[in-house]
Amino acid sequence: MLQTNLTGRPSVCRSCGAIIGAGQTACAVCNAPLVTKQEKTNSQRLGYDRETLRFARAVLGRPYIFTITFLIANFFVFLLMWHSSGMSFGALGGFSGEVLVAYGAKLNYRINQQHEWWRFVTPMFVHVNLLHIVVNMYSLWMVGPYVEKLYGSARFVFFWVLTGIAGVLASYLTVVRPGSPWSHFPFIFKTADRPSAGASGAIFGLVGVLFVFGIKFRKELPEGFKRAFGTGLLPVIVINLFIGYLGSGVIDNAAHLGGLVSGAALALLVSYRRPGERSGMALTWQALQVLALTLVAVSFVKIAQHFRDQGLVNQVIEQPQQAPTDQNTAFLLFVRTMNDGQEVLQNALHGDAAEVDGVVAKLEGSSPPDFNADQLRRRLVILLKDAKGIATPPSPKPKDAIDPGNKLRADYKTWKAEYDQWLKTKA
Secondary structure, three states: OOOOOOOOOOEEOOOOOOEEOOOOOEOOOOOOEOOOHHHHHHHHHHHHHHHHHHHHHHHHOOOOHHHHHHHHHHHHHHHHHHHHOOOOHHHHHOOOHHHHHHOOOEOHHHHHHOOOHHHHOHHHHOOOOHHHHHHHHHHHHHHHHHHHHHHOHHHHHHHHHHHHHHHHHHHHHOEOOOOOHHHHOOOOOEOOOOOEOOOHHHHHHHHHHHHHHHHHOOOOOOHHHHHHOHHHHHHHHHHHHHHHHHOEOOEOHHHHHHHHHHHHHHHHHOOOOOOOOOOOOHHHHHHHHHHHHHHHHHHHHHHHHHHHHOHHHHHHHHOOOOOHHHHHHHHHHHHHHHHHHHHHHHHHHOOOOOOHHHHHHHHHOOOOOOHHHHHHHHHHHHHHHHHHHHOOOOOOOOOOOOOOHHHHHHHHHHHHHHHHHHHHHHO
């Protein structure tokens, strides 16, 4: 029968394999010291700590210059917007729609009707108010350096621009007509074409990258990094989506989800730069980085070229001091033109579209007193043109015939309710 040590289990020498008896502290054959369970655990923990330290030094020692560059760029655009708003402290609580659109916020009407494609790019550098930019830039400062250090600056720039565009595209696609079946899901879909801006789509994209990264490479990451990435980010994602749910109508959740999904997809396809590893596709990624930065630069050049074309911006920013009498007169003239447009629309819905072109020209030449009025005017023009397209001379119709004007009448009813609310508030 074998002798056992104090633990009640046979102990074997780690050097020669001989049995070590109870009470012995060293091997009788080779004189190697006995390794206790506690010492073995401490040794393993030390090994883990060394691996974590090696990985952390290799990754965290990399530069994150483009995270800082994007931070500066966002604050620079914000300062320009504040300057255009008169540098008043009240403007820090929320810029006007005119200023947001002038600096590149996403607006479906501008993309669809005026083909301003650059509004898919510029919104990720435009913010609504001071709180908006502070929250987003703090988030970028927390998340951006990790992505840039893990993947390198070239990949990071490509990730930021692509996921930002994906977020804007998701916002663009989820603007639906009032009465659409999708309008019953306000968490994602919107019935009003309002300016949308912010870097949160791109930030959610970076979170998506780190989430998939932590899951994809969980077997080779040190313990500390496993807790920071992957499933460790689930509470952050869930909490932010819940905040978006509570703020539906103000927060563009479609942009957040678009960025998150696109970032996760990129992390699935792209490998990260392991410590001490050189990428075989460095030139390709550098070319994509240059392409992404060029796209951003060209988009803001287009914004600068069209800045003076923003009629409302010229009114509000360049001519802030306008006589109250002139403002009242302009308001009454605008309301009269809108009333004329509604009267002609009613006639067109009954088959008489003779005056549509004339009133459309009057509407397009009018001067709306604010951004919401401009959007209502543009929508009325669209309704008039649609009514002209379906207007036909009155004629008997079969009982089962489908009236093509039903949809248009429903859209006008929705528009009318919004216009009356604006008119009541403005008056």
